[in-house]
Amino acid sequence: xxxxxxxxxxxxxxxxxxxxxxxxxxxxxxxxxxxxxxxxxxxxxxxxxxxxxxxxxxxxxxxxxxxxxxxxxxxxxxxxxxxxxxxxxxxxxxxxxxxxxxxxxxxxxxxxxxxxxxxxxxxxxxxxxxxxxxxxxxxxxxxxxxxxxxxxxxxxxxxxxxxxxxxxxxxxxxxxxxxxxxxxxxxxxxxxxxxxxxxxxxxxxxxxxxxxxxxxxxxxxxxxxxxxxxxxxxxxxxxxxxxxxxxxxxxxxxxxxxxxxxxxxxxxxxxxxxxxxxxxxxxxxxxxxxxxxxxxxxxxxxxxxxxxxxxxxxxxxxxxxxxxxxxxxxxxxxxxxxxxxxxxxxxxxxxxxxxxxxxxxxxxxxxxxxxxxxx
Numbered sequence: 001x002x003x004x005x006x007x008x009x010x011x012x013x014x015x016x017x018x019x020x021x022x023x024x025x026x027x028x029x030x031x032x033x034x035x036x037x038x039x040x041x042x043x044x045x046x047x048x049x050x051x052x053x054x055x056x057x058x059x060x061x062x063x064x065x066x067x068x069x070x071x072x073x074x075x076x077x078x079x080x081x082x083x084x085x086x087x088x089x090x091x092x093x094x095x096x097x098x099x100x101x102x103x104x105x106x107x108x109x110x111x112x113x114x115x116x117x118x119x120x121x122x123x124x125x126x127x128x129x130x131x132x133x134x135x136x137x138x139x140x141x142x143x144x145x146x147x148x149x150x151x152x153x154x155x156x157x158x159x160x161x162x163x164x165x166x167x168x169x170x171x172x173x174x175x176x177x178x179x180x181x182x183x184x185x186x187x188x189x190x191x192x193x194x195x196x197x198x199x200x201x202x203x204x205x206x207x208x209x210x211x212x213x214x215x216x217x218x219x220x221x222x223x224x225x226x227x228x229x230x231x232x233x234x235x236x237x238x239x240x241x242x243x244x245x246x247x248x249x250x251x252x253x254x255x256x257x258x259x260x261x262x263x264x265x266x267x268x269x270x271x272x273x274x275x276x277x278x279x280x281x282x283x284x285x286x287x288x289x290x291x292x293x294x295x296x297x298x299x300x301x302x303x304x305x306x307x308x309x310x311x312x313x314x315x316x317x318x319x320x321x322x323x324x325x326x327x328x329x330x331x332x333x334x335x336x337x338x339x340x341x342x343x344x345x346x347x348x349x350x351x352x353x354x355x356x357x358x359x360x361x362x363x364x365x366x367x368x369x370x371x372x373x374x375x
Contacts, residue, residue: 004367007037007084009099011092012060013047016203017284018090018116021169021359023050028360034367037082039075041094063094071098076106086367088112089138100137109374110367114142115152116169117281135159139370142167142363144282145303165366168306169282170359173351176264176291178343189257191269194228196333199270201263201285202277204235212299212322213276214244214254219326221253224333229254232266267292272332272339277301278319287354290314290346295339297328307354313346 008026013019026036037057040048044060052058059078063071075098079087087108089099096113103111113135135141135156141164143149149164191197198220202208210231217229231241231254238256245251260266267273273289273296280302287307289296296314298304299321310316315332317324332339 003033003035004085004371005035005037005083006086006088006367007039007079007082008088008090009039009095010041010090011095012040012042013038013045013051015046017169017282019045019047020284021116022090023047024170024172024356025360025363026051026056027054028356030364033364037084039078041071041092041098063098071102072105075099075102079103079106079108084108085371086110086112088114091115091117100134104137110139110370111137112140112142112367112370113138115148116144132156132158136163138163139374140165140366142366144169145306147303147306148281167359167362167366168354169284169287170354170356171284171287171291171350172356173291173347176267176288178268178293178347188262188265188269189230189255191228191230191255193226194253195226196224196271197228197230197269198272198274198329198333199230199232199266200274200276201232201266201288202235202275202283203233204231204238204241206237207277207279208235208237209276209278209299209320210237210241211244212278212320212325213274214241214248214250215322216274216276216325216329217245217250217254218248219323220329220333221250223330225253227253227329227333230257230266230270231255232257232260232263234259263288264292267294270294272297272329273314274325274329275299275304276322276325280304282307287350290343290354291350293340293343293347295332295342296346297325297332299325309345309349313342313349 038051039062040060041063044058048058048060087099087103089095143152143164143166146166149166153159220227245254273294275286275298277299282303286296298308298316299319300316301319308314308316315328
């Protein structure tokens with residue numbers, strides 16, 4: 001079989017969960033079988049720089065505005081010049097709009113939509129209308145969980161079920177191996193003097209609901225004064241969350257570390273991983289924590305029931321249940337054997353279902369299968 005020319009189409013590629021997954025996919029694809037190109041309709045972003053360093057051709061700043069009519073002939077021309085066999089669109093509004101239409105104009109054999117968000121209908125009326133009219137133009141839609149697949153089918157009842165394929169996101173299990181030795185570990189925050197470190201990694205935005213985590217922290221600290229809560233990440237709500245910590249009187253036992261690029265090292269410092277979100281699709285942090293052999297406590301949102309085996313790899317509580325979060329954190333901190341067992345179970349589960357290798361193999365297999373069936 002000849003090499004498959006695979007083009008990814010995105011609006012932009014900032015640092016984020018979906019963008020990190022794309023980077024890991026491209027890094028681990030079989031380049032003996034695939035040629036990969038990236039098109040960013042707008043500014044490339046930090047992830048496009050990382051992809052360029054891997055030797056992947058990235059074309060960015062492709063359009064000058066949302067309604068740049070020149071895209072109608074520019075994008076098909078670029079797809080033909082690269083002899084694109086497969087166009088994979090990220091679920092950005094403009095990437096979906098232009099990609100579905102222009103892949104037809106360019107006669108690209110296979111078009112994929114890779115969905116990582118609940119917002120596939122779009123936030124604007126015209127976007128939702130266009131999506132409803134054009135969704136069946138794509139060859140296949142990659143969804144990242146079973147519940148995610150159900151949501152898309154309920155939103156687009158005219159979609160054929162065989163057009164949706166579940167492929168779980170994956171993490172590099174070797175990178176998050178808690179037993180691996182690392183050299184030159186420097187500039188890590190000083191977290192000494194605390195008996196239990198409970199941590200989360202998240203964009204500090206409203207849906208992460210860190211107010212719930214702060215309320216849980218207050219309950220935990222009433223019974224375990226030397227526990228520490230570590231929050232990694234940044235975002236628009238950071239100032240408000242810091243104020244919540246002060247209002248609740250837990251600021252001395254909460255550390256906001258901001259953005260970090262050494263998450264595997266940070267996770268080695270945690271004893272328990274926690275997620276307090278009220279809305280999620282498939283948070284990569286929990287996979288990274290489980291790959292690091294950490295027990296996890298999470299709200300029961302998004303795809304969490306497919307990721308976490310309640311009582312086996314961690315605990316699930318209802319959204320907003322800060323008392324439940326606190327109770328499970330205290331139980332894990334009091335029972336080292338339970339915490340270690342859940343951590344081992346979580347690591348095994350990630351290796352079996354949520355590894356980067358499995359994700360890459362599943363996507364490559366899907367692409368080949370679709371090309372064999374394409375007219």
